[in-house]
Amino acid sequence: MIEFENVTKAYNSSRTKAVNNVSFHVPEGNTVVLLGPSGCGKTTLLRMVNCLVPITEGTIRVNGKDITSMDPIELRRSIGYVIQSNGLFPNMTIKENIVIVPDLLGWSKKKKHDRYLEMMELIGLDAKHYQKRYPSELSGGQQQRIGIARALAADPPVMLMDEPFGALDPINRTHLQEELLSILRKVKKTILFVSHDIDEAIKMGDKVAIFKEGELMQYDHPSDILTHPNSEFIARFLGNDRALKSLSLYSVRDLIESFDLKPVDVNAEGSRQISLNNNLRDTISTLLNQEASQLVVIDEFNKPLGAITSDRIEAYLHEIIRGSASLQGVEQ
Ligand SMILES: Nc1ncnc2c1ncn2[C@@H]1O[C@H](COP(=O)(O)OP(=O)(O)OP(=O)(O)O)[C@@H](O)[C@H]1O
Ligand SMILES: [Mg+2]
Structure with missing residues (x-):
């Protein structure tokens, strides 16, 4: 469904490669978690998929199609994107933020409203109370939930989620992880999910990709990574309690x-x-x-x-x- 083939990104301003010759395949309907220390290239890799960051070398295919051959605007509308720092539009109300893609896709007023209600129910926020409020009136965690609802609103087959639960307290984080897993049991979505948190990666990922300085170090099922780390780096990254985590x-x-x-x-x-x-x-x-x-x-x-x-x-x-x-x- 999403294929990375020898993908490299070198930012002009930097001598090192943010993403270095990365190849892996994300099967349809799978959630793949991108895991690794800060600065290892997770966000860069994600933003290359929806053409927000141009690829320096290599090819990314979504559904068999080279993304550089697609209209970037259309591509972005077909992919849900949860930005690392929620990225809500400050001058739009909560409802306008959530239905922005349905709006661009020309949905009817009723269909958009129904979808708004459904999304607010899903993320556990009161639809009536927040409808006319602005992002600055919400806490960081609430804003992050709205960001998730916005990415899900048009029901895209592919989702890119950049630390979607990063700003949440442990209780809300667990709640939303479980909500997302229960949505994924009902509807098939292909997800690239960035996380810093090994426990979250094990819980959410069908497969986990671990990066170091732009390079893909190991790509495997969580149980295989935990029981058979392929290098000293992975073993250290997973910690001494990796067996217990498994x-x-x-x-x-x-x-x-x-x-x-x-x-x-x-x-x-x-x-x-x-x-x-x-x-x-x-x-x-x-x-x-x-x-x-x-x-x-x-x-x-x-x-x-x-x-x-x-x-x-x-x-x-x-x-x-x-x-x-x-x-x-x-x-x-
Ligand atoms: N717009 C940019 N211009 C130049 N260098 C950049 C740019 N964006 C990222 N980088 C560099 O590319 C490398 C990878 O950054 P990236 O944001 O992809 O890492 P990350 O794994 O998402 O980190 P974090 O976990 O902190 O979010 C870093 O060294 C970063 O400084
Ligand atoms: Mg990042």
């Missing part, structure tokens, strides 16, 4: 494919229930935070299936690191 990709259901649950100890203090869909990272943190020796796993009919303990998770972690655990998919 637990968020596996569920209790995955674990019981490999290990039997323990019999429930009815005398254990403070035991709590968890479902099969719980991811193992949350499971282990619940075990530690509750100082419980076991968690009782229940099925969809609330029937107890057995107990999970930290040693079971630890054994499973060894399987993950050895590469023998199979990923069933965690409900996020």
